Amino acid sequence: MFSRAYRAAITVPPLLWVAVFLLVPYALLFCYSFWSVSSTQMIVHSWTLDNYRDLWRVNVYWQTLFRSMWIAARVMIFSLLLGYPLAYYLSFHAGPRKDLFYQLVIIPLWVSYLVRAYAWKTILGSDGVLNTLLQYVHLTKHPLEFLLYSPFAVVLTLTHIYTPFTFLPIYASLEHIPRNLVEASHDLGASPIQTFWRVILPLSIPGVLAGATFAFVLSLGDFLAPLLLGGPSGIMISNIVVSLFGAAYNWPLGAAISLCMLLLVLALLFLSENLEKKWSFR
């Protein structure tokens, strides 16, 4: 058995870390969300529900929240539509090229987020790669303006960035399906398509749920892609939080919005965890 000193030595630092950098900030956030700002830009330390009331009353906040959720939902759907077939192909049909393809999917994760976001800027801009090409082949006369500084650009960029996060858990769950189950299905007369719907898809649901949660939660809180590529119509809730903590100097309202998002994300994680449990059989 380990001595008490040894156990203290290995447990105290991480606990301290969590306390100082996680629990304390959350507690502060919680307190701030019930305080207010005076006309002289001072934080008033008296308890009030005004911030939460504002959240509800001021349309722009909850509208932006819903738009963020809608963007996140689209990112989730597109990265599932991209990530699942990719993971399926890799797991079942890539053969000896499996490792190479796997690396190709992973490599973008090593490239800075900013680089990838800027890359899309040069592709989608009015004198960007895509518009130049479209005009060159005479598909369009003028640059398409909706490509950049729009929710479209945000969804596209976030899908690009978060698809590997969707791919990985799906791939892992597909790799965990015993291959003799697939053989058993064929043996019992099920065609490859029937086998996919009846065996492979149901057994990969935990991975799909994990991947979907990743894509949704990560894009919901994203603020760089909308900042760089979103334009006025592509603003997301995190941009509002950032400005409330910054230029607008309304920490209490920012804290209230942050807490609401935190609760939303926690609820989602809880939900997906429970669904995953329901769909796992080992």
Add this chain to the structure above:
Amino acid sequence: MDIVATQSVAANEGQRGRDNLLSIRNVAKSFGKNPVLRDISLEIAEGEFLTILGESGSGKTTLLRIIAGFESANTGEVWMEGERLDVLPPYRRRVNTVFQHYALFPHLTVEENVGYGLRVAKLPKNEIVGRVQQALAMVKMTSYAGSKPAKISGGQQQRIALARALVNRPRLLLLDEPLSALDANLRRQMQVELKSLQREVGISFVFVTHDQEEAMVMSDRIALLRMGELEQVASPREIYSHPATAYTAQFIGHTNLLRGAVLSRVARCHSLDWPVGMPDGPVLFSLRPENIRVVDLAVGSSGVNVVRFRGRIRHRAFHGSTELLQVECEDGLRVSVRTATREKWHGDLELEFSPDDAVAVRESQERI
């Protein structure tokens, strides 16, 4: 080891009159540069229980997977009832498999597992329900219909795997070491059940195992596979009493291999000799330990036409109903002798065997 072949001789005799169901013609398979099967030809009769027996690495599972369609042969053909089978995908073959680790679908209940084949075949609902009930009753698992596979024991999973395959009424059932995961008692019980079930449904079974005792108990015929080639195909009795090769004799049961030579119709092996009806040359005999008798000097020899010799017990292994004695003869020859436990022999023994029981076997070829 006690080998008791329980099936009747009549059943074996009946086998030969039946029509062929499956025919494997010159099948060969290699993985990379590794030959796994070399030129296998084998016929399986209607209603037959055929066991493919072999050590691990002998290619027995690969042969089964070629019949099922999970592997394709490099050369050769598989035919079933006048139809070429090896060109069809597994889901088009009227063949079902009981997998080694059962391969039950973990997300489906016992009932849904059994009904899987019928559902993908899009049979009417009420027919599916009826046949699933019937199949569950056949393996005595009706009360577990709603359970998930993870909640039932290994033996029960085995029954479900069997029901799931048989409910489709295949022409041929393949079983890949289905009993290997069960403990010894359950295993023996399942051997008997499986055999009687096969009789009942009348479907041809191809059973793969490495356990020669299991093969003996259950099969109509045994196909012994060694390093990708068929060593011998025969009924358990035939293969036990007339092994064709030294390998067969040693793999199936326990035997004494006596190396000697024939000269002028007399076989000579160490200081022993007896008349034989074979041409001159070197020869290898298989003599089963139970075919050597200890002569009770008070009673005397059992017959005139026997080979007698003397020996001393060097070692004895108790096997319950029998005892295996290691006897060293005066000329240095060592043989195993199986005796009934109730006979208590000590020291020097007078031994004899009938020349008919010394079966000439071929040397097993070295294969790389």
